[in-house]
Structures are given as C-alpha cells and as structure tokens.
Amino acid sequence: MQLTNRKKVLEQKPMTVAEKMYLPAIFNGLSITMRHFFKKKPTIQYPEQTREFGKEFRGLHVLRRDEQGRERCTACGLCAVACPAEAITMVAGERKKGEEHLYREEKYAVSYEINMLRCIFCGLCEEACPKEAVFLQNDKTVPPRFERDEFIYGKDRLVEPLNQANSKDNIKYRY
Amino acid sequence: MEIPVIAIQALIILAIFGITLLIATYCTWAERRIAGFLQDRPGPNRVGPWGLGQPLADAVKLFFKEEFIPANANKWLFIAGPSLAMLTALMSSAVVPFGNTLVLEDIGPIRLQGIEVNIGMLYIFGVVSLGVYGIMIGGWASNNKFSLLGAIRAASQNISYEIALGLSLIAVLMMSGTLSLREIALQQAEPLFGISGMNWNIFYQPLGFIIFLTCAFAETNRTPFDLPESEAELVGGYHTEYGSMKLGLYLFAEYVNIIVVSAVMSTLYFGGFNFPFQNEIGALLSNDPRIAHNIITILGTVVFFLKIFAFIFFFMWVRWTLPRFRYDQLLNLGWKGLIPLAIINIVLTGGFILLSEHFGW
Ligand code: SF4
Ligand code: SF4
Numbered sequence: 001m002q003l004t005n006r007k008k009v010l011e012q013k014p015m016t017v018a019e020k021m022y023l024p025a026i027f028n029g030l031s032i033t034m035r036h037f038f039k040k041k042p043t044i045q046y047p048e049q050t051r052e053f054g055k056e057f058r059g060l061h062v063l064r065r066d067e068q069g070r071e072r073c074t075a076c077g078l079c080a081v082a083c084p085a086e087a088i089t090m091v092a093g094e095r096k097k098g099e100e101h102l103y104r105e106e107k108y109a110v111s112y113e114i115n116m117l118r119c120i121f122c123g124l125c126e127e128a129c130p131k132e133a134v135f136l137q138n139d140k141t142v143p144p145r146f147e148r149d150e151f152i153y154g155k156d157r158l159v160e161p162l163n164q165a166n167s168k169d170n171i172k173y174r175y
Numbered sequence: 176m177e178i179p180v181i182a183i184q185a186l187i188i189l190a191i192f193g194i195t196l197l198i199a200t201y202c203t204w205a206e207r208r209i210a211g212f213l214q215d216r217p218g219p220n221r222v223g224p225w226g227l228g229q230p231l232a233d234a235v236k237l238f239f240k241e242e243f244i245p246a247n248a249n250k251w252l253f254i255a256g257p258s259l260a261m262l263t264a265l266m267s268s269a270v271v272p273f274g275n276t277l278v279l280e281d282i283g284p285i286r287l288q289g290i291e292v293n294i295g296m297l298y299i300f301g302v303v304s305l306g307v308y309g310i311m312i313g314g315w316a317s318n319n320k321f322s323l324l325g326a327i328r329a330a331s332q333n334i335s336y337e338i339a340l341g342l343s344l345i346a347v348l349m350m351s352g353t354l355s356l357r358e359i360a361l362q363q364a365e366p367l368f369g370i371s372g373m374n375w376n377i378f379y380q381p382l383g384f385i386i387f388l389t390c391a392f393a394e395t396n397r398t399p400f401d402l403p404e405s406e407a408e409l410v411g412g413y414h415t416e417y418g419s420m421k422l423g424l425y426l427f428a429e430y431v432n433i434i435v436v437s438a439v440m441s442t443l444y445f446g447g448f449n450f451p452f453q454n455e456i457g458a459l460l461s462n463d464p465r466i467a468h469n470i471i472t473i474l475g476t477v478v479f480f481l482k483i484f485a486f487i488f489f490f491m492w493v494r495w496t497l498p499r500f501r502y503d504q505l506l507n508l509g510w511k512g513l514i515p516l517a518i519i520n521i522v523l524t525g526g527f528i529l530l531s532e533h534f535g536w
Contacts, residue, residue, distance in 0.1 A: 020512075022508075023385075026493075026496075026497060029496045029497060030492060030493070030496050032496075033213045033492065033495060033496040034213075034492070036212075036213055036214065036215055037209075037212045037213050039215055041212075041215055041216055041217050042215065043216050043217050045217075
C-alpha cells in the first residue's frame with residue numbers, strides 16, 4: 001500500500017576507495033573544527049555579563065504609585081484570581097482618616113505577597129489589574145537566594161519606593 | 176658510575192616523573208579548554224586566570240570523594256586495576272630521551288634521559304602493552320557487565336592494533352638499525368638538503384607514521400577508538416564502577432599514555448630533540464663548542480616538549496572532531512587495513528634500503 005508518493009529508495013553504495021581510507025573525510029572534519037577554534041565565542045559570562053532584555057521582557061513585579069505618591073492598588077483581588085499559578089495573596093484593609101496621602105482608594109492592600117517561586121511570569125496579573133497597579137518590570141529579574149522564604153516578596157519589596165532610591169533589588173546582585 | 180653521576184641521574188628521573196605528572200594534570204585542563212574552543216564555547220575559565228586552577232580543584236574533589244568499592248567486586252583487584260594502569264603508564268617514560276647530553280666540566284656528559292637501554296623501543300612496546308592489564312583487571316574486578324564488556328573491548332582492540340603498531344615500527348628499525356631511542360633520535364640530527372637536524376624519519380616513512388599514529392590512538396583508547404569507554408553504549412566502560420581517586424588514576428593514566436606516545440612519535444618520526452638549523456644556531460650563540468653543545472641540548476629539550484605538546488593538541492583536536500568507530504569497523508580497519516599496509520611498508524622500505532645500498536645513495 002502506498003500512502004504518499006514521497007517514498008525514497010535508500011541507496012547503499014559501497015564505499016569508494018577514498019572513503020575507505022577515511023583520511024580525506026578526517027582532514028575535512030579537522031579543518032572544520034579548527035575553523036571553529038578561532039571563532040569568536042558567543043558565550044555570555046553570566047554573573048559579570050548579562051544578556052540584554054527585550055522591551056517586552058516580563059521580570060520582577062512592582063506595585064506602582066500614582067503621581068502623588070499614593071499606592072494605586074485597591075486590593076480588589078483580580079490579579080490573584082487571574083494568576084494561573086496562584087502566586088498572589090493579599091489582605092485588604094480600609095483606609096483610615098488621614099491616610100489619604102498614602103492610599104489612592106478607600107480600600108487598600110494591608111499585605112500583598114507574591115511567591116516568586118510559584119510565579120511563572122505570565123503577566124496576567126498585570127493585564128487583570130483595573131487600577132494599573134501591578135506591573136512586571138522589563139529590566140529586573142528575581143535574584144537568586146539561598147532560602148525559600150526570601151522568595152515571598154511582600155509589600156516592602158514590591159511597592160515602588162517613593163524616591164526611586166535603591167530598594168533591595170535595585171542593588172546590582174553579585175555572587 | 177660515581178656518586179654525583181648517580182645523583183644527577185636520580186634527579187633527572189625525578190624531574191621526568193614530575194614533569195610527566197604536571198603535563199598530565201594540565202592535559203585535563205587543556206582537554207576541556209580545547210573541547211570548548213572547538214565547540215564555540217570558552218570551557219572552564221573560573222578557577223584562577225584562564226581556569227588554570229581547575230586541575231587543582233578537580234584533584235581536591237577526587238581526593239575528598241568517598242572511597243567506594245562495590246560489594247561484589249574483588250577488592251584487591253579492584254584497587255590493583257587503576258594502580259597498574261598508572262604504573263605502566265609512568266614506567267614507559269623512563270627510556271624516552273628528552274634531550275641530548277649536557278657536558279659539564281668535571282663530571283662529563285649527562286644524558287637527559289631516565290635510563291639508556293639499547294632495547295628502548297622494545298621496552299616501551301612491552302610496557303605499553305602491559306597497560307591493557309590495568310583496564311582488564313579493573314573491568315573484570317568490578318563485577319559489572321558494562322565494565323567487563325569495556326575491558327574485553329580494550330583487550331581485543333589493543334591486541335589487534337599492537338600488531339600494526341609493531342609492524343610500522345619495524346620499518347623504522349630497518350632504517351636505523353637500532354632499538355635504542357636515543358640513537359634513533361641522534362641519527363635524525365644529520366642534515367637533509369643542507370639543513371642540519373632535519374633528517375627526520377617522517378620524510379622517509381610517511382605511511383609508517385600514519386599507521387603508527389592511528390594505532391597510537393587505539394592504544395591510548397582515545398576517540399575515534401575509545402570503545403572501551405564509549406559512554407553512549409557502556410555507561411562508563413571499564414571504569415563504570417570507579418569513583419574518587421581510583422577513577423582519577425585511570426583518567427590520569429590515559430593522559431600519561433598520551434604524553435608517552437607523543438614523545439615516542441616525536442622521537443621516532445619527528446627528529447626527537449633535533450630541530451632545523453641547530454648546528455648553525457649553536458655556532459652563532461657561542462664559540463666554545465662545549466657551551467654551544469649545551470645550548471643546543473637545552474633548546475632541543477624545549478623543542479622536544481613543544482613537539483609533545485603539538486601531538487597532545489592533535490590528540491585532543493581529533494577527539495573532539497571524529498565520532499567513534501563501530502566495533503566491526505575498528506577491527507576491520509585494524510586487521511584488513513592497517514596490518515597489510517604495514518607489511519607493504521616494510522617491503523617497500525626493505526626494497527629502498529637494498530636499492531640505496533646497491534647504488535650507493
Ligand atoms: S505574572 Fe502570572 S504567575 Fe506571576 S503573579 Fe502575575 S499572574 Fe501570577
Ligand atoms: S494589584 Fe491591581 S488587580 Fe491586584 S489587587 Fe491591586 S488593584 Fe486589584
């Protein structure tokens with residue numbers, strides 16, 4: 001039975017004398033590898049050198065503030081619902097009098113945690129957020145750590161610092 | 176022999192021992208570096224500048240690993256295997272002439288060589304073929320079928336290729352008329368086309384050299400003939416069960432073997448410690464014939480090591496270029512290819528010697 005007409009009969013030719021000597025093929029191969037010996041190596045020496053991220057890169061999360069420096073997140077929980085990895089947990093709280101300069105809406109996140117070991121950096125939280133609060137930065141990654149609980153990022157590390165000064169993860173990480 | 180001569184000889188033996196081990200250590204580094212470069216990556220470069228501390232780190236790692244002996248292994252033979260492999264590998268460097276003589280004023284000429292025996296070639300041949308016992312014993316003692324298969328492959332491969340190796344050597348011996356490596360090297364100091372120190376056997380024995388080179392790859396169990404190890408088929412081959420420094424000894428023995436084989440090839444075919452224009456360079460540097468001789472000797476030793484390094488590089492270059500032969504291809508090449516060629520080479524050499532004697536060339 002013939003299913004397609006792409007069948008190809010494989011010819012097994014006996015080796016020619018030159019092929020039997022192996023030497024021409026060997027010299028061919030040797031010259032190819034020697035050319036590679038002198039080629040520039042594309043290796044990136046990782047901790048010292050890093051690859052440039054694309055503009056669309058989805059890296060470490062940040063909780064943004066608005067123009068007046070108030071936290072935008074209203075603890076609606078949409079990001080947590082959208083998250084396929086169930087990496088986000090939060091506790092909501094009511095804004096007291098006199099806290100208007102801290103939180104934009106009447107309800108805010110008392111605690112907001114992302115487990116970076118669960119997170120798959122899909123960016124769905126960013127898409128789900130109605131308040132444009134959570135974003136994935138395109139220039140920062142989660143640095144390696146030794147302890148698991150250090151990967152659970154709380155508000156202290158997620159919220160955008162007021163003066164954009166160095167947060168813990170802004171410091172260039174070195175081994 | 177007087178005391179100082181013996182002492183100096185002992186020093187030379189010690190130096191050869193140390194240098195061989197040092198080169199073998201750095202072969203492990205060079206192997207990975209070269210492998211990396213041939214594959215468009217830099218290779219180990221973290222420990223020290225250019226990764227030069229890597230062998231030390233590896234040695235520390237190997238030494239501190241658990242001494243593990245499988246429950247069903249034959250304990251003594253399991254230890255004897257790698258020891259024997261290392262011992263035979265190191266023994267063969269004893270007769271290699273690493274340089275000509277150094278003439279000291281009160282003591283007289285000193286040979287830069289472990290021991291001078293007039294059957295040097297035979298000795299190396301014998302010791303190298305003993306090397307397969309290390310692999311055999313280790314593979315058998317581990318009581319593992321992969322190890323045993325590797326060991327059996329090593330044995331049959333070495334036996335097959337030793338014949339071609341010996342036959343290709345005979346052609347050289349016919350030309351030189353001696354089995355002493357030193358004399359073979361000294362004979363190549365003659366001028367060729369007016370260039371002193373260029374009378375290398377490679378110009379008379381190109382076919383013999385190719386056969387010898389191929390067999391050398393098989394004897395040292397290097398790719399394309401690394402069937403005893405062939406990690407794709409036999410897990411780790413004869414050293415599947417080995418770990419820690421016992422594995423280290425096996426790997427080390429392989430590199431020492433490569434060094435010795437490279438040294439022998441340089442001596443037999445590439446002029447040993449002779450280099451082009453050596454007499455002219457010596458005469459240029461000093462008027463005193465004794466000092467000139469010493470300078471040439473030292474330069475010659477350096478050149479000899481450069482030749483060894485070149486061969487080691489070639490071994491690694493080939494390893495990271497060629498795929499492994501199939502076992503039937505290996506035996507076919509050995510028995511049906513190399514041995515007949517080596518015999519033809521002997522006949523041709525004999526014919527040329529006869530002709531040249533007849534016509535007085
Ligand atoms: S990026 Fe994806 S996985 Fe990570 S927290 Fe956001 S929604 Fe969850
Ligand atoms: S980050 Fe956005 S989606 Fe998530 S709780 Fe805050 S406001 Fe809602």
